[in-house]
Each structure stands twice: as C-alpha cells, then as structure tokens.
Amino acid sequence: MSIVLDTFTVLAVTGGLFFFLAGTVGLLRFPDPLTRLHALTKADNLGLGLIVLGLLPQTNAPVGALKLLVAWLLVQLSGATIAQLIAREARRGMPQA
Amino acid sequence: MNATVFGLCGAMAAGLGLYGLITDAQPLRKILGFNLLGAGAFLSFGVVARRGAAAGFGGDPVPQALVITGMVVAFAATALAVALLLQLFNTAGAATLDTNATSEGNDPPVT
Amino acid sequence: MTIGFALDSAIAVLVVAVSCWTIIARASFAAVVGFVSFGLLLTLVWVRLDAVDVALTEAAIGSGLTGALLLAAAARLRTSEFATQAERPSMALRVATALLSATATAALAGALFLLPSPAPTLAPAAAANAGATGLGNPVTNVLIAFRAMDTMLEKVVLLLALVGVWSLASDRFWGGPPSPLRGANTEGPLAFLARLLTPLGIVVGIYILWEGADHPGGAFQGGTILAAMWLLLMMSGVANAPATRFRSLRLVLISGPMVFLVIGLGGLWLGEAFLAYPVAYAKPLILVIEFVMTLTIAVTLALLLAGPPTREASR
Numbered sequence: 001m002s003i004v005l006d007t008f009t010v011l012a013v014t015g016g017l018f019f020f021l022a023g024t025v026g027l028l029r030f031p032d033p034l035t036r037l038h039a040l041t042k043a044d045n046l047g048l049g050l051i052v053l054g055l056l057p058q059t060n061a062p063v064g065a066l067k068l069l070v071a072w073l074l075v076q077l078s079g080a081t082i083a084q085l086i087a088r089e090a091r092r093g094m095p096q097a
Numbered sequence: 098m099n100a101t102v103f104g105l106c107g108a109m110a111a112g113l114g115l116y117g118l119i120t121d122a123q124p125l126r127k128i129l130g131f132n133l134l135g136a137g138a139f140l141s142f143g144v145v146a147r148r149g150a151a152a153g154f155g156g157d158p159v160p161q162a163l164v165i166t167g168m169v170v171a172f173a174a175t176a177l178a179v180a181l182l183l184q185l186f187n188t189a190g191a192a193t194l195d196t197n198a199t200s201e202g203n204d205p206p207v208t
Numbered sequence: 209m210t211i212g213f214a215l216d217s218a219i220a221v222l223v224v225a226v227s228c229w230t231i232i233a234r235a236s237f238a239a240v241v242g243f244v245s246f247g248l249l250l251t252l253v254w255v256r257l258d259a260v261d262v263a264l265t266e267a268a269i270g271s272g273l274t275g276a277l278l279l280a281a282a283a284r285l286r287t288s289e290f291a292t293q294a295e296r297p298s299m300a301l302r303v304a305t306a307l308l309s310a311t312a313t314a315a316l317a318g319a320l321f322l323l324p325s326p327a328p329t330l331a332p333a334a335a336a337n338a339g340a341t342g343l344g345n346p347v348t349n350v351l352i353a354f355r356a357m358d359t360m361l362e363k364v365v366l367l368l369a370l371v372g373v374w375s376l377a378s379d380r381f382w383g384g385p386p387s388p389l390r391g392a393n394t395e396g397p398l399a400f401l402a403r404l405l406t407p408l409g410i411v412v413g414i415y416i417l418w419e420g421a422d423h424p425g426g427a428f429q430g431g432t433i434l435a436a437m438w439l440l441l442m443m444s445g446v447a448n449a450p451a452t453r454f455r456s457l458r459l460v461l462i463s464g465p466m467v468f469l470v471i472g473l474g475g476l477w478l479g480e481a482f483l484a485y486p487v488a489y490a491k492p493l494i495l496v497i498e499f500v501m502t503l504t505i506a507v508t509l510a511l512l513l514a515g516p517p518t519r520e521a522s523r
Binding site: 099100101102103104105106107108109110111112113114115116117119120121122123125126128129130132133136137139140141143144145146147148149150151152153154155156157158159161162163164165166168169170171172173174175176177179180181182183184186190191192193 | 212213216217220223224227228230231236239240243246247250253254256257258259261262265266269270273274277278281282284285288289296297301302305306308309310312313314316317320321323325327328329330331332334335336346347349350351354355358359362365366369370372373376426428505509512513515516
C-alpha cells in the first residue's frame with residue numbers, strides 16, 4: 001500500500017514541477033507583463049495544487065493534510081490579489097486597447 | 098554532514114555582503130550589504146549549532162536561540178538605518194553620503 | 209554523493225548566486241527583490257540545518273519584514289537613484305575591497321573547517337535542565353528560561369530602536385501618527401485580502417505562539433505574523449496608523465519588557481536569583497511572559513516599519 005502511495009506522490013509532485021517549469025518558461029518568454037502574470041498564476045495554483053495533492057499521503061491525517069490545504073489556499077489568495085494589483089499597474093502604462 | 102557545504106555558503110555570503118557594503122555608493126545598497134554580511138554570520142552560527150547535535154536534538158539549541166535574537170536585533174537596526182536614510186533624503190534632497198552633492202549647506206535647517 | 213548532499217549543494221549554489229545578484233544589480237528594486245529571494249532560500253537552508261525555529265524567524269522577520277521595509281525605501285528613493293549611480297567607486301577601491309572580501313571569506317571558512325571535533329555542545333545541558341520549565345521545545349527553553357536575560361534585553365533594544373525612529377520626526381510632529389502606508393492604488397483587491405486574511409492570520413499567529421512550547425514556533429514568530437496582519441490593514445487603508453502619543457499604545461509597547469522585568473525581580477525577591485522561575489509556577493509565568501511579549505513584539509515591529517510621525521497630533 002505504501003508503494004502505491006509513494007508512486008502517487010512522485011507522479012503528482014513531478015506533474016506539479018512540470019507546471020512550475022512551464023510557468024518559469026512563460027515568465028521568461030512572454031512579451032508583456034499581463035501574459036507573464038497569466039503564466040505565473042497558472043503555475044502557482046495548479047503546480048502547487050498538484051504538489052500539495054502529492055504530499056497528502058505523506059502527512060499525518062487529518063491535521064497535517066488540513067495544514068497543507070490551508071497553505072495552498074492562502075498562496076492562491078495572495079497570488080490572486082498580487083496578480084490583480086500588478087495587472088492594474090501594468091494596464092496603466094499600456095496604450096488603451 | 099551538510100554543515101561544511103552551508104559553512105562555505107555562509108562565508109561567501111558574508112564576503113559578498115562586505116564587498117557590497119564598502120564599494121556601493123548608495124546608502125540603501127550599503128544597508129543591503131550589511132544585511133547580507135549579517136546573514137552570513139548567522140549561517141556560521143547555524144553550522145556550529147548543527148555540529149553540536151547531541152542528546153536527541155538535531156542541533157545545539159543555544160546558538161539557535163542566539164541567532165533568533167540576532168535576527169530580531171538586526172531587523173531593528175535595519176529599520177533605524179532606513180528611517181535615518183529616508184530622513185536624510187527628505188532633508189538633503191538626495192540619498193547620498195557625499196556632502197558636496199547635497200544642498201545641506203545652502204538651505205536653512207528644517208525643524 | 210547522496211541525495212541529501214546533492215540537494216544541499218544545489219541550495220548553497222543558489223544562495224551564493226542570488227547574493228551575487230543582489231550586489232551586482234543596477235536598480236535598487238531588483239537588488240531588494242534579490243535580497244527577499246535570498247532570505248527565502250536561507251529558510252530552506254535553516255530547515256536543512258535542523259533549525260526549524262530559526263527558519264520560521266528568517267522567513268518572517270529576515271525576508272518578510274525586512275523585505276517590506278527595504279522595498280518601501282527603494283520605492284521612496286527611486287528619484288535619487290540616478291544621481292547617486294553616477295558615483296562609481298574607483299577600480300583601485302574595488303580591487304582592494306575584493307581582496308579584503310576574499311580574505312574575510314577564507315578566514316571564516318577556515319575557522320569553520322578548523323572547529324574542534326567532536327564539537328563542544330550545550331545540548332546535553334539543555335536536555336538535562338528541561339525539567340525546570342516543563343516545555344518541550346529546547347530553543348524556547350533557552351530563550352525564555354536559560355538565556356532569559358538576553359531575551360529581555362532584546363525587547364529593550366527593540367523599544368530603543370522605535371524611540372530612535374520616532375525621534376527623527378520634527379518637533380511639531382512629535383506624538384502624531386506616521387504617514388499612511390497606502391500606495392497609489394489600494395482600493396479593491398488589497399482591502400479584500402486584508403479583510404479576509406487578517407482573522408486567519410491572527411489565528412495562525414496565536415497558534416504559532418502556542419505551539420512554541422513543545423514544537424517549533426514561539427513568541428517572535430507569532431508576534432511577527434500579528435505585526436504583518438496589522439501592517440496589511442494599514443497598507444490597504446482599512447485601518448489608520450495610530451497617533452504615537454496614545455497612552456494605551458505606549459503602555460502596550462512597554463508592557464513586554466516590563467512584565468519580564470517584574471517577574472525577574474520577583475525571582476530575586478523570592479530568594480533564588482534574578483529571572484529564576486519557581487519550579488511550581490514556571491509554566492504559568494512563562495505563558496504570561498510570552499503572551500505579553502508577543503503583543504509588544506507585534507506592535508513594535510509594525511510601528512518600526514511605519515516610520516516616524518509625519519503629521520500633527522490632533523488635539
């Protein structure tokens with residue numbers, strides 16, 4: 001049983017790492033701040049979510065699992081707010097489209 | 098043990114911080130360099146603490162407690178330094194330590 | 209080469225690379241961002257060094273609050289940056305300083321390599337005396353009981369730094385509130401975040417304080433989270449920066465070291481020694497000290513970031 005759980009952990013964390021890599025490539029290659037924000041927030045939510053999902057079998061349920069989930073939700077909350085604030089500032093500097 | 102790797106890392110951070118503290122002309126960068134130097138010193142403490150692992154603990158708790166105290170005091174010092182820097186900027190018009198470049202000698206003192 | 213060693217080497221290389229970036233970067237904003245990343249990587253280093261309490265403190269104070277402080281300063285000083293960038297240090301100074309830095313690095317690394325082995329350690333002494341307080345976390349034991357004098361004096365140092373920051377105000381501003389920390393555009397998302405996050409943050413802060421008794425955590429880490437929540441409220445405009453002449457504010461500021469001092473003198477009066485806790489009452493006394501200390505730390509750290517008063521106190 002623990003072999004199955006460990007395999008699940010490795011697969012999920014690798015998936016999360018792939019999304020983080022995609023987000024970093026997007027940060028480096030996308031042309032302007034708004035598209036870069038889009039790449040970063042996707043990496044934040046989905047990548048971290050997969051990593052948290054993969055780590056859930058390794059913690060002591062339910063308190064450890066709850067803490068991991070709360071950490072993920074908090075990162076999403078703060079990431080979304082910061083993305084909104086940065087996007088507003090980026091919109092100001094752009095010609096109206 | 099991983100202590101040697103991080104010991105090297107702390108020594109290099111301290112050296113880089115010292116370089117930044119002395120060579121960079123802007124006071125804010127000097128404060129940054131000073132913080133890097135402090136972080137390197139704290140890492141050295143951490144290495145000493147890690148080497149003192151005994152009695153079931155992962156590290157010697159006394160250096161760790163000293164580092165915690167040091168970090169809080171370093172923040173207080175940085176806050177005071179930044180407040181002084183901002184006051185210099187408000188009074189002299191430029192955040193620089195070069196007294197010839199500022200308008201300090203020309204304007205009446207602000208109260 | 210084990211996986212642990214590979215991981216540690218990777219983190220160490222990243223730390224050195226980011227600190228190089230912090231020194232080399234041209235714009236101050238980029239350098240401060242590098243410094244914040246440096247602090248977060250250091251948190252990982254502290255976890256690898258088995259010092260989780262220190263990792264919490266580094267994340268909260270070392271990179272969190274210091275990063276916020278330096279970012280605000282970099283933003284304020286942006287207009288002055290171009291003038292001072294013209295002052296480049298001479299090549300001779302740079303070469304000499306590089307030699308000095310290399311010597312300092314070599315000396316520090318050499319000293320760490322030459323440390324005696326087996327390493328002298330106070331861990332057995334700390335473990336043997338843990339029964340004096342009944343706490344499970346050895347670092348909290350050291351901070352509150354064995355080296356309580358250091359912690360008490362550190363509170364006084366925080367207070368002195370705050371007085372130093374306040375004294376930078378003009379005479380007519382003394383007692384007034386600091387400038388509002390609000391940036392240019394703060395309605396909407398930031399206020400939403402402040403309203404949603406603050407109750408949760410307060411619970412997390414108190415939880416970390418409470419857990420510090422037996423697990424990694426403690427008064428400094430919890431107090432910093434509370435300070436961060438208050439700063440978030442002030443920055444988003446939901447709360448106003450308080451006038452520094454309020455008696456209740458000043459009472460909160462001195463209550464931390466005051467309670468510590470009174471309990472310490474009580475230990476002296478009961479015949480043992482300064483800051484010796486009677487074994488029967490050790491845990492309740494420590495709880496009282498820690499709660500008051502957390503409140504004082506939270507208020508002091510937030511006010512240190514808010515800066516000197518810049519408006520007149522309303523009569």
